[in-house]
Amino acid sequence: xxxxxxxxxxxxxxxxxxxxxxxxxxxxxxxxxxxxxxxxxxxxxxxxxxxxxxxxxxxxxxxxxxxxxxxxxxxxxxxxxxxxxxxx
Amino acid sequence: xxxxxxxxxxxxxxxxxxxxxxxxxxxxxxxxxxxxxxxxxxxxxxxxxxxxxxxxxxxxxxxxxxxxxxxxxxxxxxxxxxxxxxxxxxxxxxxxxxxxxxxxxxxxxxxxxxxxxxxxxxxxxxxxxxxxxxxxxxxxxxxxxxxxxxxxxxxxxxxxxxxxxxxxxxxxxxxxxxxxxxxxxxxxxxxxxxxxxxxxxxxxxxxxxxx
Amino acid sequence: xxxxxxxxxxxxxxxxxxxxxxxxxxxxxxxxxxxxxxxxxxxxxxxxxxxxxxxxxxxxxxxxxxxxxxxxxxxxxxxxxxxxxxxxxxxxxxxxxxxxxxxxxxxxxxxxxxxxxxxxxxxxxx
Numbered sequence: 001x002x003x004x005x006x007x008x009x010x011x012x013x014x015x016x017x018x019x020x021x022x023x024x025x026x027x028x029x030x031x032x033x034x035x036x037x038x039x040x041x042x043x044x045x046x047x048x049x050x051x052x053x054x055x056x057x058x059x060x061x062x063x064x065x066x067x068x069x070x071x072x073x074x075x076x077x078x079x080x081x082x083x084x085x086x087x088x
Numbered sequence: 089x090x091x092x093x094x095x096x097x098x099x100x101x102x103x104x105x106x107x108x109x110x111x112x113x114x115x116x117x118x119x120x121x122x123x124x125x126x127x128x129x130x131x132x133x134x135x136x137x138x139x140x141x142x143x144x145x146x147x148x149x150x151x152x153x154x155x156x157x158x159x160x161x162x163x164x165x166x167x168x169x170x171x172x173x174x175x176x177x178x179x180x181x182x183x184x185x186x187x188x189x190x191x192x193x194x195x196x197x198x199x200x201x202x203x204x205x206x207x208x209x210x211x212x213x214x215x216x217x218x219x220x221x222x223x224x225x226x227x228x229x230x231x232x233x234x235x236x237x238x239x240x241x242x243x244x245x246x247x248x249x250x251x252x253x254x255x256x257x258x259x260x261x262x263x264x265x266x267x268x269x270x271x272x273x274x275x276x277x278x279x280x281x282x283x284x285x286x287x288x289x290x291x292x293x294x295x296x297x298x299x
Numbered sequence: 300x301x302x303x304x305x306x307x308x309x310x311x312x313x314x315x316x317x318x319x320x321x322x323x324x325x326x327x328x329x330x331x332x333x334x335x336x337x338x339x340x341x342x343x344x345x346x347x348x349x350x351x352x353x354x355x356x357x358x359x360x361x362x363x364x365x366x367x368x369x370x371x372x373x374x375x376x377x378x379x380x381x382x383x384x385x386x387x388x389x390x391x392x393x394x395x396x397x398x399x400x401x402x403x404x405x406x407x408x409x410x411x412x413x414x415x416x417x418x419x420x421x422x423x424x425x
Binding site for chain 3: 142199200203212237257
C-alpha cells in the first residue's frame with residue numbers, strides 16, 4: 001500500500017515538473033521562464049524529500065539547501081537584470 | 089533611517105507634538121548604546137546554531153568557530169540594523185503564528201482549486217494600503233506575511249509614507265478589494281500586538297477606536 | 300507499533316498533499332493569463348507543498364539535528380520566496396507585463412501619476 005502512495009506522489013511531481021518545463025519552453029517573457037524554473041527547482045526539492053522518506057536516509061538535505069538558495073539567487077538576479085533593462 | 093526621520097508624520101497624528109517628540113528622542117539616545125550589542129545578539133546566536141546544524145553536531149570547537157564565522161559574516165556583509173522595538177508579547181506572537189499558518193493553509197488550497205477549476209480566471213487589482221506603523225521591521229514582516237498568504241504579492245513599497253502596494257488575485261468587486269485592504273491591516277495589527285513598539289500600539293488602538 | 304503506523308499514514312498523507320499542491324501550481328502556471336497571476340499560482344502553494352514534504356521527512360527521521368535543518372530550510376524558503384516574488388512582480392509591473400485592462404483598480408498607477416518623481420526614490424529594494 002505504501003508503494004502506491006509513493007508512486008502517486010512521484011507521478012504528481014513528474015506532472016508538475018513537466019508543466020513547469022512546458023512554461024519554460026513556451027513562456028512569452030523571461031519572467032515567465034524564471035517563475036517556471038523557480039517552480040521546477042522547488043519540485044525537484046520536493047522530489048528529493050520524497051525520495052529521502054522512501055529510502056529512509058537524510059543525505060540529500062544539503063542538496064535541498066543548495067537548490068533552495070540557487071532558486072532564490074537566480075530569480076533575484078534575473079529580476080534585477082530585467083528591471084535595469086526596462087529602466088534605462 | 090533614524091527614528092527622527094519619521095517624526096513629522098507621527099507628529100501630525102499626535103495632538104501634543106513637542107512632548108512626544110522630546111520623549112521619543114530621549115528614549116532613542118538612551119537605548120542606542122545598549123541596543124547595539126543587544127540587537128546583534130539574536131542574529132549572532134542564529135548564525136551559530138545554523139553553523140552547528142550544517143556541521144551536524146554541537147561540539148565546543150564548532151560553537152567557537154561558529155561564533156568567529158558569525159562575527160566575521162556580520163562585519164563583512166554589514167546590514168543596516170533593524171529597529172526592533174525590544175517588546176515581545178509571547179501570547180500575541182503565538183496568536184499571530186497560529187493565524188498565519190491557518191491563513192497560508194486555507195489560501196493555498198483556495199488558489200490550488202482556482203487553478204484546477206475550469207471556470208474563467210478572476211480579475212486582479214493593484215491596491216495601495218496605508219499602514220499605521222512607523223517601523224521598518226513591522227512593515228517588512230507584514231509584507232512577508234501577506235506575500236506568503238496566496239492572493240497578494242507586494243509590487244512596490246513606499247517606505248517613507250509606509251504604503252504597501254499589493255497585486256491581489258481574485259478581486260472581482262470593489263468589496264473584495266476593501267476586504268483585502270482590511271486583511272492587510274488586521275495582519276499588521278496582529279504583528280504590532282506581538283512585537284510592535286508602544287507608539288505603534290497606541291496608533292493601532294486609536295484607529296480601531298475611531299472606526 | 301501503533302504509533303509507527305499512525306506516523307506512516309500521516310507521512311503518506313503529507314506527501315500526497317505536497318504532490319497535489321505541486322500539480323495545482325503547475326496547472327496554474329499553465330492556465331493563468333499573465334506573469335504575475337502565474338506568480339500567484341506557483342510560489343505560495345509551492346511553499347505549503349514543500350512544508351508538507353518537510354513535515355513528512357520530520358515524521359520519518361525523528362532526530363533533533365535533522366529537524367533543526369528542516370526548520371532552517373523552511374524558514375529560509377519563507378523569507379526568500381516573498382523577496383524573489385516581490386522582485387519579479389516589481390520588474391514585471393515596470394516592464395508592463397500585466398495587461399492593463401486585466402486589473403479592476405490600479406492604485407499604484409494613480410500614485411505614480413500623482414507624483415511624477417515617485418520612481419526616483421527606489422524605496423526598499425537595494
